[in-house]
Amino acid sequence: MEKAVLRKLTVLCIICGLAGIALVGTMVIRDDNREWKPYQADYKEQLLKKISRDRNPAFYERVAGMQPEVRQVVIDEWGAVDRCVSCHVGIEDPLFADARQPFTKHPNPELLKNHPVEKYGCTICHGGQGLSTTFAGAAHKSIAHWPVPMVSKGLMQSRCGVCHKDFEAIGADRLIKGREIFKEMHCAGCHQIERQGGAVGPDLSAFADKDPGSFTYANLEGGHSKQNWVIEHFKNPKKVSPSSPMHLPAMSDYQIECLASYVLSLSQRDFPRQYTPKLRAGFVPPRVDVTVPELELSSDAENNQGSE
Ligand code: HEC
Ligand code: HEC
Ligand code: HEC
Ligand code: HEC
Structure with a gap:
């Protein structure tokens, strides 16, 4: 009796384990195609060209060692997770004032000073789907019935x-x-x-x-x-x-x-x-x-x- 139960449990564990491995596998494959990754690689490349290795070697090394990662701002007060900054990486970076989107520094830095990114995120003003890390998903394209889709100018x-x-x-x-x-x-x-x-x-x-x-x-x-x-x-x-x-x-x-x-x-x-x-x-x-x-x-x- 006990043994039968144990055997069933073991089989169950093996099945779950295999399913887990398969899931992680597909996630890794999909992760390689993340839209934001090339943007971050591009940002890093541009940034390395803008900063001087000689003048600030420590900073240069830090940037050179930057790995692509999902960047996000979590705002518990209204349950938002805004990942806009995964692509809009230069949003607070004065060096990116004239860069093209999605790297451009925010056109209204004064506004970000009054509403710091780490405290407000982006969607409270811009709308859109904060959690999404894709261009269409982040509601650069209209998404039906989302409470506040990306707000037009x-x-x-x-x-x-x-x-x-x-x-x-x-x-x-x-x-x-x-x-x-x-x-x-x-x-x-x-x-x-x-x-x-x-x-x-x-x-x-x-x-x-x-x-x-x-x-x-x-x-x-x-x-x-x-x-x-x-x-x-x-x-x-x-x-x-x-x-x-x-x-x-x-x-x-x-x-x-x-x-x-x-x-x-x-x-x-x-x-x-x-x-x-x-x-x-x-x-x-x-x-x-x-x-x-x-x-x-x-x-x-x-x-x-x-x-x-
Ligand atoms: C997958 C990368 C990606 C994510 C995630 C993303 N954006 Fe963008 N965003 C872009 C790109 C690329 C452009 C430039 C589009 C163009 O020039 O046609 C852009 C442009 C913009 C613009 C300029 C106006 C416009 O619509 O073209 C605003 C505002 C903006 N994004 C806000 C946001 C906000 C807010 C979020 C989070 C909800 C967000 N973005 C998430 C890639 C992204
Ligand atoms: C989630 C709420 C919220 C949103 C949305 C918001 N603000 Fe604010 N804003 C604040 C708070 C809080 C302050 C801090 C000033 C205070 O305590 O009076 C502030 C400060 C400011 C200030 C500085 C003024 C002062 O008296 O210190 C300006 C200007 C401002 N906001 C403009 C805007 C504009 C323009 C928008 C829309 C694009 C906006 N805000 C969206 C909450 C918000
Ligand atoms: C306090 C409100 C507020 C917050 C927070 C905020 N923005 Fe903005 N953002 C604005 C306003 C207002 C404009 C100016 C729109 C215009 O051009 O008239 C703007 C403009 C922009 C533009 C340029 C749009 C264009 O058409 O060129 C981008 C890109 C952008 N914001 C991205 C972001 C991102 C990414 C975040 C989060 C890191 C963010 N913003 C946070 C209010 C905000
Ligand atoms: C003669 C009465 C009347 C006048 C005047 C009027 N409305 Fe309305 N409004 C209605 C009625 C009835 C509805 C519901 C039917 C509909 O959707 O049009 C409505 C719907 C709306 C809605 C959608 C509300 C919802 O919750 O669905 C908005 C917003 C609105 N009106 C704004 C305005 C504004 C702004 C003005 C002035 C420029 C205005 N209305 C003038 C009667 C009026």
């Missing part, structure tokens, strides 16, 4: 607003502009933000946190991302949501990006204290609907529902 400020509620303090011109447009176009007549505004349309207070999977992409051109949904919806609400009572005047791409940045920045997400910017003394969040003539608007909204 025009929408970058939407990410700043998730933490910085005082847009003026950080000079976020697009968020300021977007908030102005929101006011001018009386969006608050139908939408609430922080309990201010009408209730014809969805509450937008946590629009940034809304699951991209909850949108309908059937009538959408381009990628299935929330960012794209918002842009297309602002270009033509009825095309994206056929039963929508929302009708907007034609806007320039710039205006649309500002408005989209603004709504995509509206978040109720709580960050730990060290990630929460201090607000200026006496800062009051601008009230969104103070200029909205409410009566006129609510009847306006009802009229629109039937007429367009």
Whole structure:
């Protein structure tokens, strides 16, 4: 009896062992083809050309001995593992100011000084799939339903607003502009933000946190991302949501990006204290609907529902 059990266990162990060896084997083979490896080799080669062996032999030797490795920033506070730096190796390196991508030093070093890479990583501002070490996987290509896919240039400020509620303090011109447009176009007549505004349309207070999977992409051109949904919806609400009572005047791409940045920045997400910017003394969040003539608007909204 005991022996039979032991024999079974031994066989099981052998099978598991073989499976393990096979797995490691395939991992080693696949590892040789990692996209980031050639980038790191290239980076090392470029770096060795830029530094002087004579002036700083110790540093030169260290660089010469550099082995390719997955580089990553782990941020426990929001469970992110950002491996962008496996390819973007020169992101903090002044010697790489004029290098080509993915080696270029960050165009905004001041920003990285205020948000150190080891504390913030990259995806909190840029979006994308931090864990991925491939170009397509890191969401340089659009990935459907990922919470925040790689953010396009025009929408970058939407990410700043998730933490910085005082847009003026950080000079976020697009968020300021977007908030102005929101006011001018009386969006608050139908939408609430922080309990201010009408209730014809969805509450937008946590629009940034809304699951991209909850949108309908059937009538959408381009990628299935929330960012794209918002842009297309602002270009033509009825095309994206056929039963929508929302009708907007034609806007320039710039205006649309500002408005989209603004709504995509509206978040109720709580960050730990060290990630929460201090607000200026006496800062009051601008009230969104103070200029909205409410009566006129609510009847306006009802009229629109039937007429367009
Ligand atoms: C496999 C390597 C690789 C990884 C991983 C990677 N990138 Fe890149 N990245 C590149 C390359 C290559 C370019 C240049 C693309 C071009 O010029 O067409 C680039 C360009 C960029 C740009 C410039 C604008 C653009 O889209 O062309 C940004 C911003 C960027 N990456 C951010 C990120 C972030 C954020 C991550 C992590 C989520 C990341 N990258 C992960 C290779 C990578
Ligand atoms: C605090 C927010 C923030 C963080 C953190 C951050 N970035 Fe950026 N990044 C920006 C902004 C804003 C820009 C400027 C976009 C523009 O050109 O208007 C930018 C620009 C870039 C560009 C150049 C884009 C282009 O089109 O030329 C690259 C590449 C890039 N970032 C990569 C990274 C990587 C890799 C990390 C992580 C190591 C990172 N960034 C961390 C905000 C951030
Ligand atoms: C995860 C939250 C977070 C994100 C996202 C973020 N920041 Fe910050 N930022 C901070 C914190 C925290 C500070 C520290 C300053 C403080 O305590 O007030 C800071 C500091 C700054 C400062 C220095 C200002 C000062 O008062 O010291 C600037 C400028 C700034 N951020 C701009 C930006 C911009 C632009 C973006 C978007 C590209 C951005 N931030 C994204 C959290 C964030
Ligand atoms: C007449 C009322 C009305 C006005 C005015 C209006 N909306 Fe809407 N909005 C709606 C309704 C109803 C929906 C839901 C149907 C849809 O997706 O279009 C909606 C949907 C949205 C959504 C998607 C919200 C979600 O959670 O799915 C956003 C973002 C939005 N509106 C922003 C705006 C902005 C910005 C303005 C001003 C430029 C505006 N709306 C003006 C009624 C309105």
